[in-house]
Amino acid sequence: MTYDPMYDLIPAHFAHELSGRPSMGYVSGEDWIDDLPGLIADLLAEWELEPIGRPSSGVCAVVIPVRLLGAGRDVVGVSGEGVLKITWPHPEAATEHLALQAWNGHGAVRLVRADPSRFALLLERLHTRDLSNVDIDDACGVIGDLLRVLRRPAHPRMPSLTAYALRQADELRAAPPVLPRRYLDQAAALATELAERPAEERLLHTDLHYTNVLAAYRSPWLAIDPKPMAGDSAFEVAPALWNRTDELGTGSQVRWSLRRRLEIICERAGIDEGRARAWTIVREADNAVAAAAGASGDATSQAHARDQVSLAVTIIKAMND
The missing domain is CATH 3.90.1200.10 (Aminoglycoside phosphotransferase (APH), C-terminal lobe)
Incomplete structure (x- = not known):
């Protein structure tokens, strides 16, 4: 199999966990992981994004820090940085983009661009610090x-x-x-x-x-x-x-x-x-x-x-x- 550099943007533990997920009305975790390198490459090219940092993942999504080379730089600020979030398709995530659009950055991360059919979001980049260690x-x-x-x-x-x-x-x-x-x-x-x-x-x-x-x-x-x-x-x-x-x-x-x-x-x-x-x-x-x-x-x-x-x-x- 030909090596695809997009695999470097998929955390290994995330790929392992997702591979065992059955389809929830869309696609199985295994099939989605197989297609993910190509999906990442397509989105980076179409949205004019350059990966700039170590990817992270949650339970169902991979998040890649990116630099915006084209549209959207005015939304994310002078750094021109954002994150590309791609989620394994499942019902709970199907309307995430609609909620973020409704909030429009007020109290929530700002949405720059979305492709709901591919469960892909381009978001402003935030810090990694959360509330876990706050009183x-x-x-x-x-x-x-x-x-x-x-x-x-x-x-x-x-x-x-x-x-x-x-x-x-x-x-x-x-x-x-x-x-x-x-x-x-x-x-x-x-x-x-x-x-x-x-x-x-x-x-x-x-x-x-x-x-x-x-x-x-x-x-x-x-x-x-x-x-x-x-x-x-x-x-x-x-x-x-x-x-x-x-x-x-x-x-x-x-x-x-x-x-x-x-x-x-x-x-x-x-x-x-x-x-x-x-x-x-x-x-x-x-x-x-x-x-x-x-x-x-x-x-x-x-x-x-x-x-x-x-x-x-x-x-x-x-x-x-």
Whole structure:
């Protein structure tokens, strides 16, 4: 096989992880990785981009620092630098460009160019520093402030949170008892109630946690990597509770820490705490059921699923107390 220099722009661990992904309505991870070098080369040529740094990756996307040689330099600033983000096609990423267009750089990374058919985005370049090492109260304050800034009318093409809630109500009622049955029944009842008594629909990020907020050149902090939906802003709080869990403490301190995070975010974002607690219970029950269903037979996968279920129980208890 002829060596393709574009392979150097694909982190090896990312290629390995993606290769095992089944198709989610588009293309399998293995087939997409096989085609990725050609896709990178095409985008660099068509958008007049020059790679200038070490590529990075998340769970589903490769990010390549680039210098803009043609259109878009006025958007990214005097450095002329941006990042090319190419995502493995899956439903959650299909409307990312629409959310970024709606925010237009206010509270979120600025979109320079997009090719939705190839799940490719050209974005302004941010710092690599995130909220992981920022004091937890301050970090929650930043997330609350960003949620307020990001509040926009719902885009008509966004997936509906109400539809999600109704599906979850049915799935949680039918789920095996991976959680105590009372928690599954409670989450199903809350999902139904939240769907039947919807709040004003807003454009939602849905995955705003400590590593999805980066320091920027033009603003202290900006959100990245949305998984957009349209619905109740109270749905947004949960990811800040299930991340940085090693800092929750032990015993009774865990409940206090979780409720403190929720209180700070809701106050700064103008979100109703009761609805945020209810949505968190629904989301954590969903996480637990998904983790148990997705566990394979190996010990590492089983241990991860048990940890996720245990965390769900801890957070649901804290939201109920």
